[in-house]
Amino acid sequence: MVEIVRRGEVWVANLNPSRGQEVSKIRPVLVMQNDELTAAGTPMVVILPLTTRVYQKFSKWRITIPARDRLLKDCQVIIDQPRSLDRTRFGEGPLTRLTDAEMAAVERSLSAVFGLW
Numbered sequence: 001m002v003e004i005v006r007r008g009e010v011w012v013a014n015l016n017p018s019r020g021q022e023v024s025k026i027r028p029v030l031v032m033q034n035d036e037l038t039a040a041g042t043p044m045v046v047i048l049p050l051t052t053r054v055y056q057k058f059s060k061w062r063i064t065i066p067a068r069d070r071l072l073k074d075c076q077v078i079i080d081q082p083r084s085l086d087r088t089r090f091g092e093g094p095l096t097r098l099t100d101a102e103m104a105a106v107e108r109s110l111s112a113v114f115g116l117w
Contacts, residue, residue, distance in 0.1 A: 005031045005087075005090060005093070006038070007038075009030075013085055013091065015089070028049075043086055048082055051075060058076070060112065062109070070095040071095045077109075079109045
């Protein structure tokens with residue numbers, strides 16, 4: 001089992017198998033779940049996948065994270081495809097941790113995707 005993942009960290013996770021247009025393959029993901037819920041022992045972790053395909057036209061809904069630490073390429077957080085993963089799907093990490101400003105941008109975009117603004 002993977003060590004403790006924390007909100008705001010980027011880890012590698014296996015998103016296979018997928019269906020339809022769901023994001024798949026082994027890729028970085030952003031942990032969004034509250035640390036208290038994770039510490040309570042839930043077997044699932046809420047994440048947002050990342051992609052190295054940076055599309056400016058999605059900038060309202062996808063936040064760009066520059067390469068740093070062990071995150072080797074610039075990525076966009078795919079905010080419109082949240083999902084829960086079993087802890088066994090996690091691999092290497094953390095690759096990096098988002099700044100407070102980056103997390104605030106992710107939260108604003110997630111609110112927009114969910115229509116909560």
